[in-house]
Amino acid sequence: MVDRETESGNFRNYLRKFLEHLEKVKRFSDKTIISYENDLNQFFSYIHERENLTSIEEIRKIHIREFISSLMRYGFDRSSANRKLSAIKSFFSFLTETKVIKKNPVILIKAPKTDKKLPDYLTVEEINRLMTLPDTNKWIGLRDRAILELLYSTGMRASELINLNMGDIDFENETVKVLGKGNKERIIPFNQNSKNALRHYLTVRGKLFKGKDDALIINKNGVRLSQRSLVRIVKSYINIAAPGKKASPHVLRHTFATHLLDNGADLRAVQALLGHASLGTTQIYTHVSKSRLKKIYNQAHPRA
Secondary structure (H helix, E strand, O other): OOOHHHHHHHHHHHHHHHHHHHHHOOOOOHHHHHHHHHHHHHHHHHHHHHHOOOOHHHOOHHHHHHHHHHHHHOOOOHHHHHHHHHHHHHHHHHHHHOOOOOOOOOOOOOOOOOOOOOOOOOOHHHHHHHHOOOOOOOHHHHHHHHHHHHHHHHOOOHHHHHOOEHHHEEOOOOEEEEEOHHHOEEEEEOOHHHHHHHHHHHHHHHHHOOOOOOEOOEOOOOOEOOHHHHHHHHHHHHHHHOOOOOOOHHHHHHHHHHHHHHOOOOHHHHHHHHOOOOHHHHOHHHHHHHHHHHHHHHHHOOOO
16 A cells, blocks of 8 residues: 555655746735645645646646546636636646656646636726825825725735835835736836825834835834735725725725726736737737716617
């Protein structure tokens, strides 16, 4: 009988190297890395128990297809199955690039088709209401106002915002330098409202926490704000400004893109601002704009 630890050693060893690659080279967040690890462990368990394979080199396209099919049979939705397939594809791409295997067994496997969900976004009225909520008589309120203004005016991700340092803000050119996914740097302009909110926040921050931390957004102890705290802060304000709508920093990213396209912005320009590697990822926002136009048409046209 094959020892369980020996049987899984080949898989676990390569998984550890892959996760290190995601952390040190790709600079993925801890949450994303944990998600990859869980999905791949589930795949490895299936390979051990159902296919009786003992090494990476034995895995073929049919085994991966069977795994994805089994997920669907056991009630996983298509988006979950696609996420797990994406993790497997990334893993085997890494093994191919590092010459562990010669042929990638996942390369021709297509993901199950899913219905595209339109991203949630706020109206201009809800955004205006949102910006009035922080109590700017207190330094925490000044910070929160700067957070909301920056997220909406730049469309950056929550992880990108919390990783900003003081030197990343260029007030003269009204731009911010962001380090995005895959360690890719991009420059994003911000508007006058953001500039004013940042200046007010940084003036008070400098008096209270001078020399404490180079982080742009800090907590009450003067150190870098965590992503979990950022999510909680933004969620609390959106729940008040737009009750019933999904509340998260990513909703402000969706809102940024939607409002730009609604007002005639070029799709490729929005792609560059968001830091999307593929134009197809950005195109989801055109559906939001089209759906809004159709709604306006149906409300306004006498024979609609």
